[in-house]
Amino acid sequence: MNNLSDKILETLEKKHIAPKSKYVFLLTDILFWVVGVVSLVIGSLAVAVTMFILHGQQWLWLRRVAGPAKIILYVFPYFWFFLFILFILIAYISLRYTARGYKLTLCIAGLVYIVTTLCGGALLYYIGIAPKVEEQLIIHTPWYEHMLLPRQHIMHNPENGLLLGVFETDEDYSYIRDRDNIVWTLDMSEFDMDDIDADEDIHEGMVVHALGKKIKDYVFEVKEIMIPPTPLWRPKEGVQEEMKEKLHQMRSIK
């Protein structure tokens, strides 16, 4: 034995150094794999919701209020896009920490992740998970609802024939209450009920999107009406009946 090996053994003994358990290493490796896989799933979900949002837009309707660039600027799901990028990075970093992760180059690992996430996203979109995820986020997280403001903004433009809001009715009229709590009376004389798909059961409290024409202040002639793929905001509980009655009376006088 040479001096160094003596010293090493002495130090090991004196400091009671023993090899760390193999399970610690095993668990660490498993942890990085789990983080990598979870990141891929979240990344796929981000892709699915992005596809859903972009595909779910009424592009022809929106073209009435803005050009394609402006529409994309307003409806693009930045949150999901950044989430996608973030989780691709997390997945890549976790892979690097696994035992053999360093063998893949950034290009190959990145390409594999992006292709996997896009395929996973398409699958999740196809099986219909995306609207459920977005709807749950809208209902349960105020911050997510806040992020939908640009989308709501471009979808609601009464001057150019687009109205977005909560559908309400009474014995005589139907109304749409917009995000600013303004109640619009709907003139349905030009509207053909047959235009509504059988599965689109519009009822009170639902967020709806209407295409038509503003006739005068707070009166909107509806040509088409549809239910957005997700509600876009949490419908408020209860209808302010009194306010609606007052508005109705005012408009009848006019």
Place this chain on the structure above:
Amino acid sequence: MEKTDNELVLDSLRDQRHYAIIVERYNGKLSSYIRRISGLKTEDVEDVLQEVFIKAYYNLNSFKQHLKFSSWIYRIAHNTTMSELRKRHVRPLYYYEENDLISMVDAFYIESHREQQDFHEHVRTIIQKMDEKYKDVLTLKFLEEKDYKEISDILKIPEGTVATRINRAKKKFRDLYENP
């Protein structure tokens, strides 16, 4: 018959005393490697070396059979040396003996002028001008005589990257050597 590294690892996990054989086997190689990549003085090299062997023992269970033990322990030596230099707030000062310089020049198939008085100094200056990432691969390839896979395992970079770095380092060396 001499035991393999992998057998010695298993023996060391059972009985600490077997670890002395691993220390003896790698003492010289790692000592010169640490000196080459750090430029530390002999006493400091010995301190780093001790830390390397203690770390290696503590992490012995993380050694995977798909790796060569030498790659694994070289990786620990590399990382420990770099972190020691960071602690001291100094950049790695790669140190090469005259023989090392000749080995590198020979490996690059460059017509050397060893008889020139300032030959060694000239080569040393060129190497010092190169990026650390190139010096790392050159040291491992031409002085430690590791193959691409081993270098990839030691530095934790893909084999393709090792090849690219070696080629670029050679080209850069030639350019600087021929057009100082």
